[in-house]
Amino acid sequence: MSRPVLIAVVALVLSILPGVSHAASPGVVGTAANLVREVEPRADGVRHVDTKAMITALKALNVNTYVYPMAGDFHHWSDLRDEFLPAAAAAGIDVWVLVAAPSQAICCISRPYKHDYVTWARELATLSKSHPNLIGWTVDDYSYDLETFTPAYVTQMQAASKAINPSLKFIPVVYYRHFTDAFIAEQAPLLDGVIFPFWDDPHRDTSWTWSLSYQVKQLAKRLPDTDVYLMPYAYPLSHAAQKPTVAYVEAITKKALEHVRAGDLAGVVQYKLPYTSRSDGWTRPATDNLARTGNGRLSFVVQANTATSAGMWCGATPTVRLTPRATKYAVSFWHRDNRGSTSPAGYHVKQLLLNGRVVWQQDVAADQDAWQKATIDLTAKLTGATSATLQWRLYERKGVGNYFVDVGVDDIVTTGLQLGDPGVENAVTWSSGLTRQGGPVYCSAQVYHQNYGADLSARVANLYAAG
Numbered sequence: 001m002s003r004p005v006l007i008a009v010v011a012l013v014l015s016i017l018p019g020v021s022h023a024a025s026p027g028v029v030g031t032a033a034n035l036v037r038e039v040e041p042r043a044d045g046v047r048h049v050d051t052k053a054m055i056t057a058l059k060a061l062n063v064n065t066y067v068y069p070m071a072g073d074f075h076h077w078s079d080l081r082d083e084f085l086p087a088a089a090a091a092g093i094d095v096w097v098l099v100a101a102p103s104q105a106i107c108c109i110s111r112p113y114k115h116d117y118v119t120w121a122r123e124l125a126t127l128s129k130s131h132p133n134l135i136g137w138t139v140d141d142y143s144y145d146l147e148t149f150t151p152a153y154v155t156q157m158q159a160a161s162k163a164i165n166p167s168l169k170f171i172p173v174v175y176y177r178h179f180t181d182a183f184i185a186e187q188a189p190l191l192d193g194v195i196f197p198f199w200d201d202p203h204r205d206t207s208w209t210w211s212l213s214y215q216v217k218q219l220a221k222r223l224p225d226t227d228v229y230l231m232p233y234a235y236p237l238s239h240a241a242q243k244p245t246v247a248y249v250e251a252i253t254k255k256a257l258e259h260v261r262a263g264d265l266a267g268v269v270q271y272k273l274p275y276t277s278r279s280d281g282w283t284r285p286a287t288d289n290l291a292r293t294g295n296g297r298l299s300f301v302v303q304a305n306t307a308t309s310a311g312m313w314c315g316a317t318p319t320v321r322l323t324p325r326a327t328k329y330a331v332s333f334w335h336r337d338n339r340g341s342t343s344p345a346g347y348h349v350k351q352l353l354l355n356g357r358v359v360w361q362q363d364v365a366a367d368q369d370a371w372q373k374a375t376i377d378l379t380a381k382l383t384g385a386t387s388a389t390l391q392w393r394l395y396e397r398k399g400v401g402n403y404f405v406d407v408g409v410d411d412i413v414t415t416g417l418q419l420g421d422p423g424v425e426n427a428v429t430w431s432s433g434l435t436r437q438g439g440p441v442y443c444s445a446q447v448y449h450q451n452y453g454a455d456l457s458a459r460v461a462n463l464y465a466a467g
Contacts, residue, residue, distance in 0.1 A: 027260040028229055028267025029464040030065030031058070032098060034279045035076070049079040050278075055087045057276040061457055062464035067138065067269055069098040070110035077112055085131040096136040096171065097124055101145045108140075115148075121157040125164035135169060138195055142172030143183070154190045169193060171229065176201040176215055184222055193227035193266060198252060199237055200442070205303065206233045206244040207444040208436070209251045213259070220264040227266035230256040234456060235272035235281055241303045241406060243288065246449045247427035249273075250459045257463060273460060274453030282453035289448035292334050292371050292410040296424035296447035300394035302348060302440060304404040308396045312438030315353070315393030316409075316430055316445070318419055322388055326416030329382040331390065332375040333412040337405055339364040347398050348405045353391040354378060361395075364405050371410075379416075388417060394441055 036054050037047040058066055068084060070076050080097070088095050100108035102115050113119040117139065128134040142149060149172075161168050169192035174183075176196065188194075196219060200208045212230075219228050232252040236243040249270070259265040274282040291297040298316050302308055322329075335350055345365040352360040352374075360376045382388055392409050412422040421429040427445040436442055449455045 027257075027265070028065045028094075028269060029257075029467075030063045030067060030094075030267070031061065031234075031270040031273045031275060031460075032067030032096075032231070033069045033071075033272045034235075034274060034281075035069060035071055036276055036278050039278075046073075046075050048075055049084060051079070051083045051087045053276055053278070054084070055091050055093070057457075058088075058093060059091050060461060061273075061275050062461045063093060065094045065096065065267070065269065067096045067098050070100070072109065072111065074111050081127060081131075085127075085134055089131065089133040094133050094135045095131075096138055096169075097134065098138050098140055101139050101141040102148050103141055103144050117149075117153070118156050118160050121161040121170070122164065125161040125168045128165050128168050135167070136171050136192070137168070138170070139172045143174040143178035146178075146183075146187075149187075151186050151190060154187065158190060171195055171227070173197060173231070175199075176219075179219060179222065188223055188226050191226065193229060194223070195229045195231050195269060197231040197233065197271060198256075199233060199240070203303075203306070203440050203442065204237070205240050205242070205301070205442055206237050206248060207240075207242050207299070207301070207446070208442040209248065209255065209431075210434075212252060212255055216256070216259050216264050220259075228264075229267045229269050230259070230265050231269050231271050232256065234270045234274070234460075239303075241301050241404065242299065242444075242446065243284070245427065245444075245447055246452065246456045246459065247431075247445070247447055249456055250463070251431065253460055253463050257467070261467075270460065273457065275457050277453070279453055282451075284448065284450055284452045286450070289450075290406075290408060290446065291424070291448065292336070292408070294410075294423050294425050295449070296410070296427065296445060298392060298409040298424055298430065298443065299446045300350075300392075300405075300407040300409075300441070300443045302394070302396075302400065302403065302405050305402050306404075306440045307399065307401050308440050309399040309438065310396055312396040312399075312436075312441045313351075313393050314434070314436035314441040314443035315391045316443055317389060317391040317433040317435065318421075318430060319433070320388050320390050320414075321418040322382070322385065323416050323418055327379075329378040329388075329416035330376065331378060331412065331414050331417065332373060333392075334371045334373050334410050335362075335408065336369070336371045337364045337367070337407040338369055339405055340368050341365060344403070347396065347400050347403055348407075349395045349397050350407050351393050351395050352376060353389075353393065354381060355389050356391075364407065371408075382416070390417075390419075394443065396438070396441060
């Protein structure tokens, strides 16, 4: 037996022995949508998909998968077939095709087959036979359209596809709240996987990251035989108070890749990551920077049309050290909210706590929408102390049903206390100290990046390269 064959046999035997670990599949790492068109129209008068620019950028992003959207016109289909699939294959990139759901008809209808998903299944399977790197397809917002996608209809779709190419995967988009027992029993056995968009369900935001692991582990437990692909929002989520930041997407992606390595996820696919200078969302306007100075601030939010209860809160608790032999202790900071004196009082309250006790508070309705400075002398409370804990928080004195607020804190100055990143310019510095009680009140360190696409793509590319 030759040495290469012997090595292969030994590796195979070791891989199946109980208790012997083996390297896991690297999983899917990719991005979806954000098609880029050519700058100038061709002879047919159409600005076609700029395959060359996209492939160059996708390779730089270190993806192994791209989700190609059938975004509306007929040229997207011919561009996919004739140009994008061959170029992606040469670059070693697998392709999934994204088709719009019936509920998206106001904004999006995928052509040429529109809402005939049996035909989509058949034609994509046929195309995949001549382009083997077309390995899957998905329906966006699938779980909002289960009246269309009944088990009987999905069975027809899969039969049409599998008769031509049994390997082509159908991996629809399913939101966390829609993974009901009925869905798992009736739908999951018919699917080849699911794309799970993460938005801190049921709170719908792109700021809070700490519910990710819980939700991923729940799905892994409830869907043990289904591949789950996480979709972080790299693009603004409708009805969310804040746009995703570089630090947010990086944190979600990093944690998701840890779950891929642990076997809880089959991969990560960004939603509309801006990966070229012509991508939608590549840069952010200066008006997105809501810091008092610099680029960062603490943010405390209750979104519109969101119910809270008295006693809910979210707080930012940084690491604080006492200065040896200090004779005075004080803290000053600037705060601002988007309410004013005409807003109802007695609901949202801004607070600063020292060692768990409130030392300063102010109703969001007490000021106009402008930065205000607060200074609190802590000398009497800290003389002789060996430690101190500061916490800025938004507290619900009474519950609300629809009372949007966004409170900012910035430019912290301390006396007798040592605090890292007082200007809130590094989100990671603050992340470990964020805590919420109740759910719909959330907080984050919001750091503005004008060059959002370039900065984020570089970080995602590094994470993807590291596997």
